[in-house]
Amino acid sequence: MYKVKVFVTLRESVLDPQGKAVTNSLHSLNYPEVADVRIGKYMELTIEKSDRDIDEVVNEICSKLLANPVIENYRYEVEEVVAQ
Template identity: 80%
Template sequence: MYKVKVFVTLKESVLDPQGTAVKNSLNSLNYKEIADVRIGKYMELIVDKSDRNLDEVVNEVCDKLLANPIIENYRYEVEEVVTK
């Protein structure tokens, strides 16, 4: 069994109005050192071992559902889960 941590972020060329709003709020709270904020998504998937290649499965899931490949990038980390 695997735990897959998926991080989805907007591509650099895409405006992030939510990030801009958060940055402006932080600056108004006197956190002037905050220069930029980008908002993203984080998901954890628990994936059973199968005959299919894990990277293939995760990339398909991300491309089809978890991320919009037109405006978002994703990366993921995999760790094996030891069950007792």
């Protein structure tokens, strides 16, 4: 069994209106040192072992559904765990 942590973020070239609003809010809370905030998504997947390579499976899942390659990038971490 694998625990997979997936991080989806907006591409750098894409403006992040939410991140911008949070940056402004932090400035008004008197944190002028905060230069930028980018908001993304974090997902945890539990995937059972199969004949297929885990990286192949995760990359497929991410590019098909979890991230939209037009505006988003993704990265992930895989951890092998013992089924409970």
